[in-house]
Amino acid sequence: MGFYDVYSQYKNIDYHQFYEELTDSDILKIIHKDRPINEIEFLALLSPKAENYLELMAQKAHTLSLQHFGKTVLLYTPMYLSNYCTNKCTYCSFSIDNQIKRKQLTAEEIEKEAKAIASMGFKHLLILTGESKKDTPLSYVIDAVHILKKYFDSIGVEIFPLTVEEYQQMIEAGVDSLTIYQEVYDEEIYRKVHLAGRKRNYHFRLDAPERGCIAKMRNVNIGALLGLGEWRSESFMTGLHANYLQNKYPDVEISVSFPRIRPHVGVFEDIYEVTDQNLVQFMLALRIFLPRVGITISTRERQGFRENLIPLGVTRMSAASSTEVGGHSIEDAGDGQFEIDDKRSLEEVRAAIFKKGYQPIFKDWVRI
Amino acid sequence: MSKLSIGGVELKSRLFIGTGKFPNHQILPEVIQASESQVITMAIRRVNLDSKEENILEYIPKDCILLPNTSGARNAQEAVRIARLARAMGLGNWIKIEVISDNKYLLPDNAETIKATEILAKEGFVVLPYMSPDLMAAKRLVDAGAAAVMPLGAPIGTNRGLKTKELVQIIINEIDLPVIVDAGIGKPSEAAEAMEMGAAAVLVNTAIATAENPVQMAKAFSLAVKAGYLAYHAKLAEQHQLAQPSSPLTGFLYEEVR
Ligand code: SF4
Numbered sequence: 001m002g003f004y005d006v007y008s009q010y011k012n013i014d015y016h017q018f019y020e021e022l023t024d025s026d027i028l029k030i031i032h033k034d035r036p037i038n039e040i041e042f043l044a045l046l047s048p049k050a051e052n053y054l055e056l057m058a059q060k061a062h063t064l065s066l067q068h069f070g071k072t073v074l075l076y077t078p079m080y081l082s083n084y085c086t087n088k089c090t091y092c093s094f095s096i097d098n099q100i101k102r103k104q105l106t107a108e109e110i111e112k113e114a115k116a117i118a119s120m121g122f123k124h125l126l127i128l129t130g131e132s133k134k135d136t137p138l139s140y141v142i143d144a145v146h147i148l149k150k151y152f153d154s155i156g157v158e159i160f161p162l163t164v165e166e167y168q169q170m171i172e173a174g175v176d177s178l179t180i181y182q183e184v185y186d187e188e189i190y191r192k193v194h195l196a197g198r199k200r201n202y203h204f205r206l207d208a209p210e211r212g213c214i215a216k217m218r219n220v221n222i223g224a225l226l227g228l229g230e231w232r233s234e235s236f237m238t239g240l241h242a243n244y245l246q247n248k249y250p251d252v253e254i255s256v257s258f259p260r261i262r263p264h265v266g267v268f269e270d271i272y273e274v275t276d277q278n279l280v281q282f283m284l285a286l287r288i289f290l291p292r293v294g295i296t297i298s299t300r301e302r303q304g305f306r307e308n309l310i311p312l313g314v315t316r317m318s319a320a321s322s323t324e325v326g327g328h329s330i331e332d333a334g335d336g337q338f339e340i341d342d343k344r345s346l347e348e349v350r351a352a353i354f355k356k357g358y359q360p361i362f363k364d365w366v367r368i
Numbered sequence: 369m370s371k372l373s374i375g376g377v378e379l380k381s382r383l384f385i386g387t388g389k390f391p392n393h394q395i396l397p398e399v400i401q402a403s404e405s406q407v408i409t410m411a412i413r414r415v416n417l418d419s420k421e422e423n424i425l426e427y428i429p430k431d432c433i434l435l436p437n438t439s440g441a442r443n444a445q446e447a448v449r450i451a452r453l454a455r456a457m458g459l460g461n462w463i464k465i466e467v468i469s470d471n472k473y474l475l476p477d478n479a480e481t482i483k484a485t486e487i488l489a490k491e492g493f494v495v496l497p498y499m500s501p502d503l504m505a506a507k508r509l510v511d512a513g514a515a516a517v518m519p520l521g522a523p524i525g526t527n528r529g530l531k532t533k534e535l536v537q538i539i540i541n542e543i544d545l546p547v548i549v550d551a552g553i554g555k556p557s558e559a560a561e562a563m564e565m566g567a568a569a570v571l572v573n574t575a576i577a578t579a580e581n582p583v584q585m586a587k588a589f590s591l592a593v594k595a596g597y598l599a600y601h602a603k604l605a606e607q608h609q610l611a612q613p614s615s616p617l618t619g620f621l622y623e624e625v626r
Contacts, residue, residue: 067578
């Protein structure tokens with residue numbers, strides 16, 4: 001049984017009727033519950049009715065986060081190795097049809113970027129590529145990891161989905177964390193926004209996080225690209241997916257990201273709105289449902305908003321990001337994947353975290 | 369207060385503290401001072417010697433004993449490698465074994481912990497294993513060469529107190545090594561309770577680190593541990609199910625003899 005079975009079990013529920021039947025006392029009971037809440041209670045916290053109890057939910061989420069993670073936030077930064085892509089996703093600048101400046105880092109350039117990023121103090125790195133097995137085959141990524149592990153304690157990958165054996169090869173090379181977003185759990189929308197390329201295979205992508213767990217990645221980070229589908233059901237599925245993985249693979253740390261769709265070069269217009277309040281509700285409900293899950297907030301979000309999210313349960317943040325290939329050190333960098341919002345330097349982000357009463361951490365894993 | 373001896377070292381304080389979860393490192397010297405703690409634990413995976421500001425060792429007084437822990441290890445092999453790395457980094461030869469392969473509840477894996485303890489004790493480490501309170505596992509840890517055992521009071525970070533009281537009490541009664549209650553203690557009163565039960569020491573992190581005023585909370589824990597220790601050694605008066613009358617009903621039986 002894979003996650004698709006869980007998805008199928010819930011995909012046809014009548015959300016509206018469920019929301020209609022919820023009472024205020026149902027919501028309060030769930031918030032005040034002393035034990036872990038179940039899937040249906042999680043959905044109740046995502047309901048329109050629960051919007052009236054965001055402050056109470058925030059208090060609870062804050063307490064749970066403090067207990068489990070304390071006043072610390074891990075900082076990492078992304079490094080784009082390549083923006084070549086063979087897929088056609090309507091929401092992404094790297095899509096094969098888009099006329100952008102393509103670039104792929106050479107071994108020397110990777111080393112140069114690594115030095116520039118490491119000198120800022122980063123110890124955790126996330127490497128990304130567009131999805132092109134032709135331009136960036138596994139061997140290319142593995143060579144990159146060999147160079148990068150001299151400079152970083154933890155290396156994560158956000159690349160095309162792999163098989164279990166391929167993930168094992170990545171781990172042997174020195175990778176310890178995997179990020180892979182389903183983008184959208186709704187199968188119909190998935191088909192509509194992924195027009196061509198290997199990414200059209202919904203199932204191969206949906207099961208990728210589980211294959212990472214089987215291969216024994218230390219950390220697996222999942223998420224939905226908020227805005228592609230209706231946010232409540234997408235949030236619900238994301239939480240169910242995290243819960244499924246956490247229960248089945250207790251030795252893997254599961255984290256969730258909350259990317260909202262950002263301006264990009266592309267054609268996708270059919271965006272479902274996700275307000276700040278919606279995003280906060282998702283984060284709070286998730287924290288109450290899964291107190292130990294990691295929560296990542298990227299520089300897609302604006303600075304003030306990011307800071308206010310910290311006490312609600314954020315455990316990891318990216319900083320000093322560039323979505324351009326070679327964006328940290330190379331002059332003729334390739335075009336970026338999307339626009340980032342929080343453009344502050346690492347120093348500024350650090351100072352802001354301290355000011356919020358939290359400790360920015362650069363190292364949370366040691367390669368052994 | 370008599371001294372606690374672990375691995376041949378005599379300690380005055382019976383409160384060990386953790387360094388994770390604090391809002392910054394700068395606050396540590398003051399917290400340590402208020403706690404009077406001499407044993408300070410830190411996660412090796414977090415130790416960053418490259419940066420002066422990030423390097424936690426800069427904030428721990430030189431006369432404290434460092435108790436690096438293997439948090440992040442999922443099996444015995446990883447714990448052993450982390451321990452060796454800690455020693456190579458110059459963090460001394462005390463090591464707290466933490467082997468956790470359950471990221472949901474963070475419960476320790478006793479079997480793997482016993483394996484790691486055996487290997488590291490042979491290599492000359494002073495091994496303090498964190499464990500689920502199970503008597504047989506505690507006995508095996510003693511045989512494996514542990515310097516103390518560290519059963520949990522409740523899962524890490526939960527501040528739920530001594531949920532495992534009965535089981536910890538059995539370990540205290542049956543094991544000759546110091547028993548240090550680790551994890552779960554959320555209030556000074558619970559630390560005092562563990563000491564009243566006869567624990568040799570307690571380890572506290574979350575309850576101090578996430579308090580509104582960590583320095584004051586460290587002080588409160590220090591006092592509570594002392595109070596509990598004194599109470600235990602003053603031999604707590606026994607509890608009785610029935611009231612004991614000052615003139616017993618069967619007293620007359622013995623009066624004639626006199
Ligand atoms: S989202 Fe990924 S697969 Fe789709 S176009 Fe962008 S880089 Fe390629």
